[in-house]
Amino acid sequence: MGNLRTGHIVEAALWLGLCLFLYIYSFQFEKEIEIYKFGASAWPRAILLLIAVAAVGQLLYNWKKGDGGATSMIAQAHDDSSKGSDHNSLKWYLWTFFLLALPFIYMNLPEAIAGMMSLEKPGLHSAKLIVAGIVVLVYILTMRGNYVGGILALPILFGAFLQDFGFYAMAPIFILGVMYLFGERRYKRMVVIGLGLYALLMIFFVSLLYVGLPTGNIGWFYDFGTTMVNILQ
Template identity: 25%
Template structure:
């Protein structure tokens, strides 16, 4: 069994602390909802539990993974070095955009709403991962968006952000009414 490095221990402690804190904070908005038997904190607690279980699984996987002691460089360092040598600065620009895309999505979500922003984000992210054919760029985000939208809007009655910019707000509210009734 290999020894865990400081980064792996930090990751485990961070996610465990995050889970405990988030679970504790979920009691501040836990109230009964007549149409949803698990209450207002039901689905957030489920997401928190999945995050904690995933971090525990990653921790166990890290503990069980065997590695030779005489490794000189981590796999990640040689991997990124190889990609940078093959692709030049384009690789780092693409990586930067890929990392910045979720931040821009989060920033636009309250302005333009989930119902408009999410399919655009999913298509952009697919494009950044190398998918360039138009059919998958339309079908895959539409299916993911459709399943998530119906699940959260129709069955879980979760109020997803509708945005407050004119047009986006109206479109989102029209779609919510259409899906729920």
């Protein structure tokens, strides 16, 4: 086994697995192009081959030198390795990936429910509200004690909510959430600075630059978004 650790083998297996998965999918676009004999799949497959070679090269490097140091001084300056971090256990990874899955559950589950129950638009909106509530509750319960996982998932959750609930309603909650996850606990200061940041963003982008931000499309979130646009512009 040389200097290999399980992590090295998992890392190489992930790369090789990705290559295999994408290689199988590449048959979907293995089509001839009249003026180009290599077709549409040669370039992507060459990249997959090189990834596989580099992954094996990295594995051999680990086998010979273990984790080793960064190979160059420049690389050492960029070494953000997780060594010495509390956020490196299997349990941490599992909970973090669970948190990261929550936004995608929200993005897919309401449509699936609406499809199964043949719901119209108002029904779909209700399903989205209920699923969003559950997702937020699960997020709050899960991220306690795992603030790094929480900060990784919160922006994606915010992005997933933008289409339905709009930037105008979601931004203040998002700003306060990020402050909390970064360790701020002085609630009065959080509210004052959070609202100040929100006002600055609104004035600069919406009032001065007329940037169109998502207003949302569900019930009073949409009404709130359009009212804000009318006031600011």
